[in-house]
Amino acid sequence: MPPPRPYSDPDAVARISDLALRSRRLVEGAISGLHRSPFHGFNVEFAEYREYTPGEDLRRLDWRVFARSDRHYIKQYEEESNVRATFLVDASASMNYKGDRAALSKFDYASTLVVALSMLLTRQQDPVGLVLFDEKATTNVPPRATQAQVQLLAGMLQACRPGRKTELGGLLRSLGDQFRRRNMIVIVSDLLTDLDSLYQGLDRLRFGGHEVLLMQVLDRDELDLPFDGPTLFADMEGDEELFAEPRAFQRSYRAAMDDFLAEVRKASGSRGYDHVRFLTDEPLADALSRFLHARLESGRVDRRR
């Protein structure tokens, strides 16, 4: 029986209004079994044994200790990393969307993810920075590997009120020029922006040797358009309004969104970047855990190369 995971319930997580606390609970409760950084460094050293928790990867079990003591221990390593991770968090108006099925808005969901990951990284002494952007970068916190940095990031994210348009492509191009050292750039956005411009920005980062991770946060409403009856759609990043009966074109819309996601995934893959999609009605812990495992797997593959 897997242990109860109270923080996997999105409603329960959402009830914690403090972002830092919410993220810590998430990190401690939901992903405590993980001991490896999702961001792969260059040196790995043994750190300690830890008792096996059901649900963890059996491959990490130390079979020799088990043979000797008949007890289950997990071998924990510490990665020595010098990854500088900079989170680019979309603070445009579109990130404010929160559907009926979601407990958090896209921005809140993204913020929780970012702070949780920052906590993980700073534990490993990896510096983390933050760029909040809409049409341009509104906040830029350079990477540091301190606990105070995490508190700073959490405070800034909590204080942020998204409200303008997204212009991610231009931002990426300018950041590519600014970052002198090699960076792990984590873009947390709904990617509802001009895709051509986005791809140009990604190409610029790639040219600069930066590693990019695209974490696309969407509400499930935005995928399946669940509305019925006459509906007036108002553009969250503009003045445009559209009156429609959504049932008449739901399937077409879903197909359009599928095409959009597939295109983004394809564009990311072709540039060697990871693209991970998060839906705000999914349990945060599950989503984060799945993401971290995926990262670990991809890291193993990278090392084999």
Added chain:
Amino acid sequence: MTFLSPLLIWGALLGAIPIIIHLLNRRRFRRVEWAPMKYLKLTVQRNRRRIQLEELLLLLLRVALPVLLFLALARPVLSPTGLERWVGGGGRSSEVVLIDDSLSMGYAGEDGPAFQKALQVAGALLGATPARDRCTVATASSPNAPVIHDVEASRREELAAAVSGVTQSATHAAWPAVLAGVDDVLKSCTYPTRRLTIVTDLRRAGWDADVAEMARRWADEEVVVRVVDVGSEATSNVAIESLVPLERTILAGAPSAWEAVIRNDSPRALAGAKAVLRVDDKPTEVTLPEIRPGETVRAPLSVAFAGAGPREFSLQLADDELPADSRRWAAVAVKDSLLIRLVDGEPSTEPFASEVDFLAAPLSIGVGAAEAWRVEVLTDHDDFASPRLETPDVLVLANVAAPTPEQADRLRRLVREGMGLMIFPGARTDLGLYNDLFFAADAPLLPFPFKATSDQAFRGLAIEPARPSPLERLLELKASAFERVPVRWIATVDEAAGISGDKADDVRTLARWNDPDRSPAVAERVVGDGRVLLWTTTADRAGNDWPVEPSFVMAIREAVKGASRATSAANTVTAGEPIRRVVHSSHEVTGAQLTPPEGGEPVSLPAVPQPDDPTDAEGPSARIDVADTRRAGAYRLSWEEGPLGTREDVFAANPDPRESRLERIAPGEVRKLMAPLDVDVVEARGVESLGPVGREIWRDLAAALLVLLVAEAAFAAWASRSR
């Protein structure tokens, strides 16, 4: 297109409700702040045309539902003309109004005679006809001679005058013939769109399956036909169905027996009812026998005409709901006397010694105040059949030995033309020659061929109970009056030969001897318009003692009256039948004039000379035709015949008895008879209730409504599915 319930058409405005709901729904919407607007817009753009089309179709369907519902409730009537006018704004049509003026239309129900109502309906219809249409008014009694033909409807006064000038006739409306007559009128109408309105009382008499022939053609030609029922449901009626003479000859001054057939179709019995008999315009009251409801009685009448010549009389009952059939007329050519030519085969100067003395004696006494008989005696040496002689009413051959073949041929022709012939055989009679001359296979005159003679004595004879018979009055005498008659000589006949062959029905035995063989004593053969009476014994006392018996006097008088040339019934016709008077005269016939019944204005008529016919013994002739006899009553015809001065004849046109049967025909049956023509039968309770001509289409609209309901439900479900 017109509507029978026009107020309900306003309900079609409810068709605006779906539009209002649609507009309200656009105000009651959900507002969603939306991020991926780009993809939403892209999708909407791709589907906009389809969505708009679907929404429009759905809206139209929903608007159509209440509109169709109230259209159907408003009962629209569609006619080809109406549709043209509705769609194209222009068709013209020919409106033909056929007024049933037959006798039954005079039936006065609770709200007056049907004929008056028919005139009102016709007037209203013509008044409501659009001014650019053309109107025709015809009557059932003369359908192919319209009262007014193809006149523009804008000439309202002229049309109204034509309708009010229509008078009722006493004719029968035989609808197959009437419709065929109207068809000629319809063909001659100006505009190809033709509408016929028949205003009638819907009595069953006259309607039969033969109307289907015309109906089929009209259905093919898209003639719109409507029947307006102006008749009453009541059928109570008392009518004189016929007025017939019981005697062949009507003599001036002599009472003649007639019979009136009266039918009581009313729910009340006629007891002690009086009728008025008008002879030569002198009325006398006649008490009728009791007539129970549903009963038909034959009421005897005795009519005596003061003078000879063309005469008429009428019998009139008290007025009932249908007074037109309560009076009948008869027109007769009354004779002052009958010419009886006796041919004596054994003449004698001694009193009662010649063959015909016993025949002349009974005819020497007149009948009533009439002289009755003019007796002319010839011997068999005279040419009794000479064309130079006046043609007698009765010719008697008494013991005439051997007529010549020429005489036989002449007699045959005269008998066929109506003359009476009585034959008494005797000792001189060549029975074999008689058989040869008068029992020829192709045109026999004798009822039976002679077989032999018998001189075996016996007594008496018996009158056969045949009716009507020239001797039937003898049945009123006691049988003993005939049983004592001594008979010494008779000529026997071959009865079997007489009653075989195709003319057997023309032969009957009127009296039989009391001999062992019960031989015929008097036999009759009907030949053409005439009759031949064969007596199988002598006319004198040579063969029997009957001539000295009082019953013989009566027998001869009755036999002569019964065999004499019949008074012609040709002058009495049924209303609507044409009258033709052929005047035989060597002088020019001019100034023909007809005085119609009931003091109508005299009308001049042409006298058309007939082509000479060498075989016509009566010489040159002219013909006067009276075509219009639709009104019942006496028609008096006069003409000038050169130095002979003014001549006159009288004719009677009687109400058609078929119209006295007032049983109604149901509208559904009329529609069935007129199939496949879609005839609209409407009841005219009031002129205002009359709807327009055409086909009601509410059933079609109801079917369309049902289809639309299903279509709307299906389309709404299809359109609202997730796509």
